[in-house]
Amino acid sequence: MQPILQVEDLHISFRGEDGDLNPVSGIDFRVHAGETLGIVGESGCGKSVTSLAIMGLLPKGIGRVSGGRILFQDKSIADMSQTDLQKLRGNEIAMIFQEPMTSLNPVYTIGEQLGEQIRLHLGLGKREARERAIEMLRMVGIPRAEEIVKEYPHQLSGGMRQRVMIAMAMSCDPKLLIADEPTTALDVTIQAQILDLMRELKEKRGTSIIFITHDLGVVAEMCDRVVVMYAGQVIEEAAVRELFQNPQHPYTKGLIASIPSLHQQQRRLNSIRGTVPHPSAMPGGCRFAPRCDYVRDECSRIPPLLGVGEGHKCRCWLVKEGGEEHRGSFAAGT
Amino acid sequence: MGGLWKQCLRIVLVLFGISTIAFFLIHLSGDPVLLMLPPEATQEEIDAFRHQMGFDRPLSEQYVNFLVQAVQGDFGKSLKFHQPSLDVVLERIPATLELTLFATLLSIVIAIPLGIYSAVNRNSLSENLVTVAVFLGQSMPIFWTGIMLMLLFGVKLHWLPVSGRGTFAHLIMPAFTLAVWVAPTTLRIVRSSMLEVLQQDYIRTARSKGLAEKVVIYKHALKNAAIPIITVIGFQIGKLLGGAVVTETVFAWPGVGQLVVKAIYTADYPLVQACVVILALIVATMNFSVDSMYRYLNPKIKSG
Numbered sequence: 001m002q003p004i005l006q007v008e009d010l011h012i013s014f015r016g017e018d019g020d021l022n023p024v025s026g027i028d029f030r031v032h033a034g035e036t037l038g039i040v041g042e043s044g045c046g047k048s049v050t051s052l053a054i055m056g057l058l059p060k061g062i063g064r065v066s067g068g069r070i071l072f073q074d075k076s077i078a079d080m081s082q083t084d085l086q087k088l089r090g091n092e093i094a095m096i097f098q099e100p101m102t103s104l105n106p107v108y109t110i111g112e113q114l115g116e117q118i119r120l121h122l123g124l125g126k127r128e129a130r131e132r133a134i135e136m137l138r139m140v141g142i143p144r145a146e147e148i149v150k151e152y153p154h155q156l157s158g159g160m161r162q163r164v165m166i167a168m169a170m171s172c173d174p175k176l177l178i179a180d181e182p183t184t185a186l187d188v189t190i191q192a193q194i195l196d197l198m199r200e201l202k203e204k205r206g207t208s209i210i211f212i213t214h215d216l217g218v219v220a221e222m223c224d225r226v227v228v229m230y231a232g233q234v235i236e237e238a239a240v241r242e243l244f245q246n247p248q249h250p251y252t253k254g255l256i257a258s259i260p261s262l263h264q265q266q267r268r269l270n271s272i273r274g275t276v277p278h279p280s281a282m283p284g285g286c287r288f289a290p291r292c293d294y295v296r297d298e299c300s301r302i303p304p305l306l307g308v309g310e311g312h313k314c315r316c317w318l319v320k321e322g323g324e325e326h327r328g329s330f331a332a333g334t
Numbered sequence: 335m336g337g338l339w340k341q342c343l344r345i346v347l348v349l350f351g352i353s354t355i356a357f358f359l360i361h362l363s364g365d366p367v368l369l370m371l372p373p374e375a376t377q378e379e380i381d382a383f384r385h386q387m388g389f390d391r392p393l394s395e396q397y398v399n400f401l402v403q404a405v406q407g408d409f410g411k412s413l414k415f416h417q418p419s420l421d422v423v424l425e426r427i428p429a430t431l432e433l434t435l436f437a438t439l440l441s442i443v444i445a446i447p448l449g450i451y452s453a454v455n456r457n458s459l460s461e462n463l464v465t466v467a468v469f470l471g472q473s474m475p476i477f478w479t480g481i482m483l484m485l486l487f488g489v490k491l492h493w494l495p496v497s498g499r500g501t502f503a504h505l506i507m508p509a510f511t512l513a514v515w516v517a518p519t520t521l522r523i524v525r526s527s528m529l530e531v532l533q534q535d536y537i538r539t540a541r542s543k544g545l546a547e548k549v550v551i552y553k554h555a556l557k558n559a560a561i562p563i564i565t566v567i568g569f570q571i572g573k574l575l576g577g578a579v580v581t582e583t584v585f586a587w588p589g590v591g592q593l594v595v596k597a598i599y600t601a602d603y604p605l606v607q608a609c610v611v612i613l614a615l616i617v618a619t620m621n622f623s624v625d626s627m628y629r630y631l632n633p634k635i636k637s638g
Contacts, residue, residue, distance in 0.1 A: 057541055061457075082547070090544035102535040107435075107557045107633060117543040152633040168543070 004029035004175055004208050005054065011067030012049055012058065014279075021279040023049045025232045026068065028305070031176065036202060036209040036221030038240070040216060040255070044276050046232040047212045051178045054210075055075075055095060056085045072176070091121040094169035098181040100162035104153035109229060110137075111149030114168050121172040136167040139293060140197055159190035163197070170201060177202075181211045195221060216259055225311070226251050231276055231287040234305060238312040248314040251288050288315065294318055341625065345618040352614040357400055366630040367599040370413055404611065408424025410604030414597070419608035423590060427612065429499055430589035433582070436505055437512035442567065444517040452549060453532065464521075470538050471518040476577050479509040480584040497586035499636065512577050516570045523566045527559035534558070560631050568624030572617040595617060619633045 012024040019201040024046040031037045031123040039047045051056050053065055056077050066238035069285035070077040072093065080088070089095075105113055118124055124132060130149065153161055162182060169177055179198065184192040186244045199222065202209055211222050219226055219240065227242050228236040236249040247253045274291035283289055284328065285300040292299070298317040305315045367384050372449075386388045388399065404411065409419040442528060452461040488496035495504050531537065532555055534590075540554040577609050579591035586592070594609040596602075 055542055086544045086546055088544065089542055095542040097539065099535050103481075103539045105536040105540065105554050105558070107631065108554075116545070116549075122543060154634050179560075214555065241343060 002074075003032050005031040005153045005210075006071040007050070007054070007068070009068035010050065010053065010070060012046070012053055012063060013066040014049075014063045015061075015278065018280070020066075022066070022282075023232050023279050024053070024294065025282075027227075027229065027232070027234045027236065029227045029234065031208050031210060033175075033203075033208055033227065036211055036223045038219040038226040039210060039212045039229060040214065040219055040226055042214055042276050044231075044278075045229045047229055048180050050229075051095065051180050051210065051212055054095060054178060055089055056080065057089075087121075088173075090117050090169075091172045092174055093176045093178065094174035095178045095180065096162070096165050096169050096171070096182045099253045100158050100165055100185060100186050103165055104161055106153055109150055109152055110156075110164055114149070114164070114171055115118065117168060118171050132171065133167075136171045137164070139170070139201075140164075140167040141193075142167070158186055159193065160184060162190075162194055166194070166201070170205070170207070173205065173295035174207060176208045177209045178212070181214070182211075183218065184213070184215070191218075198222070211241070215253055216244075226254070231282065232279065233287060233315065234313075235288065235315045236313065238304075238309075242309070242312055246312075248307075248312070249288075249316050250292050250294055250307055250318070278319065286315075343623050345615070345622060347620045349611060349614055353401075353404060353611050354397075356607055356610040360606055361396070363599075365389075366413075366601045366603055379402060381568075393592075400607070404607070409608035409611070412597075412605040412608075413566055414600055414605065415602075419602075419604040421611075423593065423608045423612050426588060426590045426593050429587060430575070430578055430582070432505065433508055433512070433587060433589055434578055437478045437509040437516070437574055438567065438571055440509055440513035441517040441520055441570065442620060444513060445520035446524055446556075449521040450528055450556070452521075453525045453528035454551065456529065466559070468518040468606060471514050474514070476511060476515045476580050477584050479514055480508070480581055483507050483511060483584070499588055504587075506548055508581045508587050511581050511584075512574055513579055516574055520563065520566055520570060523562050524559070527562045528555060531559045533554045557631065561628060564624055564627050565632065569618050571620045575613050575616060 007027060007029050010024055010027050011022060013020045013022050023044075029037065029039075030091065039050070041047050049058070049063065052063070053072055054072070054077065058064060065078055065115045066114050071087065077085070082143065092129075104110070111130055111133050115126070115129040118129040118132050119126070122129075122132070133149055137148055142160065142163050144149055148156070148160075148164075153164075156164065166182075182198070183194050186194060195218065198209070201207065203263065209222075211219070213219060223240050224241050226237065228235050228243075228249065228293070230251050236243070236247070236252045238248075243252065244256060247256055251272070254270075257270045258272065260269055272291055277283060277290065284302075285298075286295075288291070289295045289299040296317065301317075303315050303317045305313050306319065308314050308319050367380055367387070367389060370381060371383060381390075388396060391399075407420055411417065412419045412422050415422050448464055448467075452464045455461050484496050484507065487494045488503060494507050497503070498504055528551075532551075536558075537550060537555055540550045545554070575591070578587075578589060581587065581594060582589045582591035583595050590609055590613060594613075597605040597609060
């Protein structure tokens with residue numbers, strides 16, 4: 001199966017006050033048609049920056065792709081002209097952002113904001129675009145869609161606004177949808193509704209989705225495959241079931257262990273000690289080493305991303321190629 | 335509806351305050367009678383004139399009379415023109431409005447594109463050039479700019495008429511002088527307002543929809559940046575009317591500004607008062623219109 005999106009050895013650098021920072025240093029992943037790929041990691045691990053790079057939207061003059069490439073349907077994003085990119089954005093690749101409260105323009109009506117994109121990419125007239133906008137709003141479960149198109153963002157709740165964002169993103173039938181923490185800012189009940197909606201849309205339309213989140217619960221519910229990122233690198237990649245049943249990297253294990261369980265009585269929540277290193281102070285070897293309970297001598301060198309099983313890769317000295325897990329204190333720790 | 339009444343009341347209060355200040359400033363700044371009569375006038379003539387003008391009554395009574403008449407649109411006869419002052423002022427109003435409105439338009443045409451340009455190309459060489467131009471424009475005294483333009487385009491190059499009003503060519507130099515004076519302030523507000531808006535999430539959304547950068551900036555960003563910009567343009571019109579006093583004098587532009595300067599020199603009290611009140615009315619109305627534009631620009635104000 002041909003992947004719709006390939007990210008190969010992607011490096012992103014940002015101009016900082018004292019020298020360049022590299023929030024993303026060498027990540028690889030692929031998204032296949034109809035697949036939902038989860039990208040998981042703590043804030044600051046480079047997942048949002050990666051999504052902006054896919055859209056060609058890194059802040060001008062500050063951030064840039066400094067290595068590797070991004071191929072969308074076998075065409076390199078970096079080689080595209082601004083005009084080509086504009087034809088891609090909102091049309092073939094669409095994006096939903098974390099903050100529904102601030103992601104819609106406060107001074108234009110919902111209908112105008114949906115309509116301008118539909119007119120631009122689908123070449124529809126004003127009236128047809130309006131009809132399509134109403135149809136999209138109905139599809140994402142917004143009641144009284146005919147009236148909502150005349151309203152302004154501040155007249156809607158956060159959940160409604162995120163539905164509008166989804167309607168907007170889906171309005172031109174994109175092949176790839178990038179959802180950057182789409183439910184993080186919402187109430188839990190609304191969160192569940194939005195996730196249901198996205199799953200339903202995906203099944204109906206066969207859209208590929210990159211689902212960026214720090215919430216493993218959401219990943220388990222939404223994704224087919226998961227990429228775990230840490231400090232600008234991919235540290236583990238696996239099918240979602242495999243990842244939860246057989247996590248390899250100490251960081252992934254820590255993440256999974258930190259999900260509170262309903263079945264076990266716990267006094268304290270599990271957590272991973274320490275914080276993500278700042279891009280200006282990356283450890284030389286394994287980037288997780290300073291927080292890792294299983295750190296050893298080899299960890300002062302950068303571990304390679306090794307295949308450890310069917311579609312399962314891990315970046316750790318403690319695991320061996322082919323899935324032969326290194327025995328020792330490591331196994332006892334889980 | 336309540337808002338409209340409040341606005342009207344505010345305008346009335348402003349006019350009352352301004353005319354009161356003008357009245358007392360004028361009456362406390364010397365004896366007009368001595369200025370108005372020829373030096374060889376006898377004491378009897380002086381007394382008679384003073385009585386005729388009502389200057390011999392107590393100040394408080396003169397003030398009440400002034401107010402009662404002013405409310406009826408009567409500011410007294412101009413001492414120089416021997417016509418009702420208000421008529422003299424109203425006759426000059428079109429010239430001043432023409433000058434200030436054209437200057438405002440010109441300043442907007444200069445400030446908005448340059449302000450946006452310097453916000454979008456932050457920290458570039460060309461942005462620094464704009465900053466230098468802003469600095470120069472703000473520091474040049476208005477009469478000096480006027481005289482320099484006059485020297486260059488009027489006296490040396492003979493491109494434009496040096497003074498007076500009549501054709502469009504007459505309007506260019508005085509309007510440009512005023513525009514150069516106010517545009518830098520507008521430009522700086524445009525720049526800072528755009529810089530803030532361009533960082534907002536909805537701008538990222540607009541880009542992610544595939545809109546051209548021009549549409550992102552002029553449609554999505556500019557309308558959000560507009561409220562502070564409109565506010566400052568509204569204030570600038572007040573400032574322009576003040577600047578018009580100088581500019582009209584420099585370019586012999588027959589407007590209210592030139593009139594008020596002449597009226598002050600000749601101690602034409604009724605005329606000064608009429609000028610001040612009318613200018614204040616224009617400024618207050620301008621601010622009122624700015625407030626109404628907020629409603630159009632920000633849907634939250636409309637419904638709130």
